[in-house]
Amino acid sequence: MGAGALGANDGRIRLCFADQLPALAAGWEAVEPPDGPLHEALRTHLTQHGASFWNGLRAAAADATDTELLTSLWDLVWAGEVTNDSLAPLRALLHSKGSKAARPASPVRGRPRPGRLTRIGPPLGAGRWSMVSPLLSPVPSSTVAAHTAALQLLDRYGVVTREAVLAEGVRGGYAGVYGVLKVLEERGQARRGYFVAGLGAAQFSLPGAVDRLRSLRDTSEWSLHPETAPAPVVLAATDPAQPYGATLAWPDTVGRPARTAGALVVSRGGVPLVWFDRRSHHVVTFPEAAADAGWAEALAALVKDGNARSVEVRKVNGETVGPNSEWAAALLRVGFVEGYKGFTLRA
Numbered sequence: 001m002g003a004g005a006l007g008a009n010d011g012r013i014r015l016c017f018a019d020q021l022p023a024l025a026a027g028w029e030a031v032e033p034p035d036g037p038l039h040e041a042l043r044t045h046l047t048q049h050g051a052s053f054w055n056g057l058r059a060a061a062a063d064a065t066d067t068e069l070l071t072s073l074w075d076l077v078w079a080g081e082v083t084n085d086s087l088a089p090l091r092a093l094l095h096s097k098g099s100k101a102a103r104p105a106s107p108v109r110g111r112p113r114p115g116r117l118t119r120i121g122p123p124l125g126a127g128r129w130s131m132v133s134p135l136l137s138p139v140p141s142s143t144v145a146a147h148t149a150a151l152q153l154l155d156r157y158g159v160v161t162r163e164a165v166l167a168e169g170v171r172g173g174y175a176g177v178y179g180v181l182k183v184l185e186e187r188g189q190a191r192r193g194y195f196v197a198g199l200g201a202a203q204f205s206l207p208g209a210v211d212r213l214r215s216l217r218d219t220s221e222w223s224l225h226p227e228t229a230p231a232p233v234v235l236a237a238t239d240p241a242q243p244y245g246a247t248l249a250w251p252d253t254v255g256r257p258a259r260t261a262g263a264l265v266v267s268r269g270g271v272p273l274v275w276f277d278r279r280s281h282h283v284v285t286f287p288e289a290a291a292d293a294g295w296a297e298a299l300a301a302l303v304k305d306g307n308a309r310s311v312e313v314r315k316v317n318g319e320t321v322g323p324n325s326e327w328a329a330a331l332l333r334v335g336f337v338e339g340y341k342g343f344t345l346r347a
């Protein structure tokens with residue numbers, strides 16, 4: 001289910017089980033619905049005819065080009081109004097970014113070829129499309145919705161803080177789930193305490209979650225036995241598993257990292273090394289980065305493991321990467337090549 005567009009060809013989605021959707025959706029902030037004539041034509045068709053393949057959508061907007069129809073369809077997807085019965089369109093969207101496939105061709109006017117699978121259509125329109133609204137019934141009570149949201153937050157974060165709830169955009173904010181968290185504490189299903197220093201005292205956790213977090217915080221052995229250090233991890237800056245900028249404050253740095261779409265955070269053992277914006281090709285380093293070049297290895301692994309076609313670094317901490325700098329040396333060691341604008345590694 002869509003959760004808002006990010007630019008013209010990207011957006012956020014939510015994945016959840018159908019039986020949990022009514023209770024979860026009740027706590028989500030609504031996205032402003034698109035209101036163009038093509039949007040209305042698609043709504044009307046899907047409401048009257050139910051789940052439809054591409055040829056059904058095409059019949060509902062016969063005068064529109066594939067590009068216009070796809071744009072309107074995905075507007076409805078990002079608004080959370082339309083969904084699909086498979087992940088194929090999302091995979092096509094990821095695959096087509098930056099390529100010619102991202103620009104669908106106009107429909108062919110004429111007699112279809114024998115045996116042509118017309119119901120499939122362009123990759124971005126594959127699968128069976130349907131309205132989300134029937135899945136939102138029955139509408140749960142406010143108590144059920146708050147209870148579901150609180151349990152989801154505990155499962156997702158382990159330790160729930162006011163900052164984490166605000167970052168999630170839960171309807172009603174922290175006050176909307178605080179009462180439920182307090183009841184869960186009274187029942188022994190959650191613990192309340194001051195678990196994370198520097199945050200408010202009203203923190204709740206799952207039983208055992210705090211002990212598990214404490215067991216992972218001792219990094220004193222790494223300097224003595226580097227082979228025991230965990231591998232660097234790359235996460236989207238907006239990932240709930242990446243707490244900095246939400247639950248935790250960013251470490252001191254000269255840059256301005258943020259939990260924005262397209263940004264990545266490289267960390268080792270929970271300690272952040274760098275923040276990297278794939279759109280501006282800008283790296284912001286944290287205190288541990290100077291002594292741990294694992295951040296460069298992790299960025300290179302994005303390409304070597306097939307998760308990115310290329311990675312380019314143009315600036316570090318707001319300044320152009322000099323060929324003789326320590327940052328350039330770290331990039332060159334893992335295969336980056338110096339170019340006109342910066343350092344690049346390609347598949």
